[in-house]
Amino acid sequence: MINILTNNFGTLISGLGYTLLSSIIALVASLIIGTVFALLEISHKKWVRVIGKAYVEFIRNIPLLVITMAFYVIVPQFVMQMDGFTAGTIGLTIYTSAFIAETVRAGIQAVPAGQMEGARSNGLSYTQAMVHIVFPQAIKIVVPSLGNQFINLVKNSSILAFVAGFDLMYQGKIIAATTFNTFDTYLVVGVLYLVVTMPMSYAMRYLEKHWSRA
Amino acid sequence: MAKRIRRLGVLFAALAMLLVVSGCGKSVADSDALARAKRTDKIVWGVKADTRLFGLMNTKTGQIQGFEVDMAKALTKQILGKNGKAELTQITSDTRVPMLKAGNVDAVIGTMTITPERLKQLNFSKSYFSAGQSLLVAKDSKIKSVKDLKKGTSVIGVQGSNSVDNIKKAAPDTRVLQLSDYSQAFTALKSHQGDALTTDNGILYGMSQQDPRYVVVGGTFTKEPYGIAMNKGQTNLTNAMNQALDTLQKNGTYERLLKKWFSDVPGFDVQEVQP
Numbered sequence: 001m002i003n004i005l006t007n008n009f010g011t012l013i014s015g016l017g018y019t020l021l022s023s024i025i026a027l028v029a030s031l032i033i034g035t036v037f038a039l040l041e042i043s044h045k046k047w048v049r050v051i052g053k054a055y056v057e058f059i060r061n062i063p064l065l066v067i068t069m070a071f072y073v074i075v076p077q078f079v080m081q082m083d084g085f086t087a088g089t090i091g092l093t094i095y096t097s098a099f100i101a102e103t104v105r106a107g108i109q110a111v112p113a114g115q116m117e118g119a120r121s122n123g124l125s126y127t128q129a130m131v132h133i134v135f136p137q138a139i140k141i142v143v144p145s146l147g148n149q150f151i152n153l154v155k156n157s158s159i160l161a162f163v164a165g166f167d168l169m170y171q172g173k174i175i176a177a178t179t180f181n182t183f184d185t186y187l188v189v190g191v192l193y194l195v196v197t198m199p200m201s202y203a204m205r206y207l208e209k210h211w212s213r214a
Numbered sequence: 215m216a217k218r219i220r221r222l223g224v225l226f227a228a229l230a231m232l233l234v235v236s237g238c239g240k241s242v243a244d245s246d247a248l249a250r251a252k253r254t255d256k257i258v259w260g261v262k263a264d265t266r267l268f269g270l271m272n273t274k275t276g277q278i279q280g281f282e283v284d285m286a287k288a289l290t291k292q293i294l295g296k297n298g299k300a301e302l303t304q305i306t307s308d309t310r311v312p313m314l315k316a317g318n319v320d321a322v323i324g325t326m327t328i329t330p331e332r333l334k335q336l337n338f339s340k341s342y343f344s345a346g347q348s349l350l351v352a353k354d355s356k357i358k359s360v361k362d363l364k365k366g367t368s369v370i371g372v373q374g375s376n377s378v379d380n381i382k383k384a385a386p387d388t389r390v391l392q393l394s395d396y397s398q399a400f401t402a403l404k405s406h407q408g409d410a411l412t413t414d415n416g417i418l419y420g421m422s423q424q425d426p427r428y429v430v431v432g433g434t435f436t437k438e439p440y441g442i443a444m445n446k447g448q449t450n451l452t453n454a455m456n457q458a459l460d461t462l463q464k465n466g467t468y469e470r471l472l473k474k475w476f477s478d479v480p481g482f483d484v485q486e487v488q489p
Binding site: 072073074076077081083084161162163164170173174176177178180182 | 307308311312315332335370373374375379391392393394398401402404405406407
């Protein structure tokens with residue numbers, strides 16, 4: 001098991017690098033897109049709500065692999081050139097954004113209605129009330145479930161392995177195939193994923209405690 | 215504190231269990247596969263289901279068909295007699311070694327090249343097909359042979375196949391993208407993810423036959439003898455396979471099956487592939 005790690009250290013670390021890069025891009029992008037669609041979902045206008053709902057229901061009910069393959073296979077044939085890393089990261093972003101939209105929506109709706117009403121009656125516009133009063137409270141409520149989404153996102157980034165995205169799982173698959181030592185390789189890969197996800201898990205727990213006190 | 219220690223304990227217990235699991239699990243693969251095959255009257259074969267001409271799933275009937283599938287059936291009958299049954303299990307380049315090691319299949323006949331590295335881990339029969347690695351490109355491609363794969367080009371291969379190592383040696387400046395199976399690799403080529411697809415010519419001819427907009431160019435640049443893979447130490451089964459192969463070659467069954475599958479493939483030389 002140590003052999004697998006030492007003989008392929010460079011390859012595995014470069015894979016870990018691609019996994020981290022893809023995860024960070026997808027995390028930031030899906031948080032932004034997810035929040036936008038959450039706001040669409042709670043809009044007062046019905047047609048806006050329908051758009052938000054349709055996006056979330058459509059995206060979260062199809063497998064990540066299908067979304068990713070669409071960007072890897074179909075987009076390059078008809079729209080533009082796109083490599084595996086890009087296709088995988090876009091697929092990951094879109095897929096995760098649907099779940100984040102649902103999480104954030106639930107958070108906003110969990111803030112008591114009086115907060116919005118109070119803010120509006122004090123002269124704030126809807127946008128101001130949302131940004132300064134409701135949204136900060138909602139984020140605190142959803143931190144635990146957002147943490148879940150982020151951890152899932154890092155693990156789901158293994159989708160890159162299917163589209164030659166050079167990530168940790170891709171390198172792991174190749175090492176397993178060349179050394180024939182499948183079990184140990186995936187054990188090492190699993191531990192390397194833990195190295196990323198465990199600190200995230202603890203960071204989220206810290207945030208949860210820290211913010212619930214405030 | 216006590217809680218934390220207990221938690222650590224659980225973690226260690228889980229790790230210990232993983233180690234135990236990795237330590238055992240050899241019993242199935244180590245027992246004499248030939249004796250078991252004779253007892254149960256069946257050989258469990260790992261065959262490809264994504265490779266035209268060799269082993270391809272017919273989506274209408276749900277049956278896997280191809281040269282290797284026919285060979286597996288003929289070999290089974292030769293080894294076990296008329297009542298012998300060939301049980302077919304789907305494998306990919308990626309899963310064939312783990313499946314063998316875990317004892318899920320007795321033998322793999324799946325476009326698998328005999329290499330010194332693999333011989334350390336597995337037993338191989340004599341070669342039943344001499345293939346060679348080549349390139350598949352779009353008809354109007356600038357790439358005519360492996361020499362044209364310069365810096366800035368990229369080649370698509372399949373994970374777990376030795377064609378990837380060969381292309382890295384033959385064209386060190388090209389970028390290699392490894393996908394999980396041949397159909398995905400061919401789809402990636404059609405989606406312009408790479409300039410060429412590289413693997414054994416037999417497989418590439420199958421793709422070209424399926425979609426004539428893509429052609430095999432440059433001839434072969436390696437020798438790839440395909441063999442039947444079995445677990446290391448399965449001497450009885452390996453000997454039985456070699457004997458059965460000899461018989462099939464002598465009685466003409468082998469050549470009949472070769473012609474059945476390959477005679478109408480453009481540019482394919484039946485004489486060339488016989489070992």
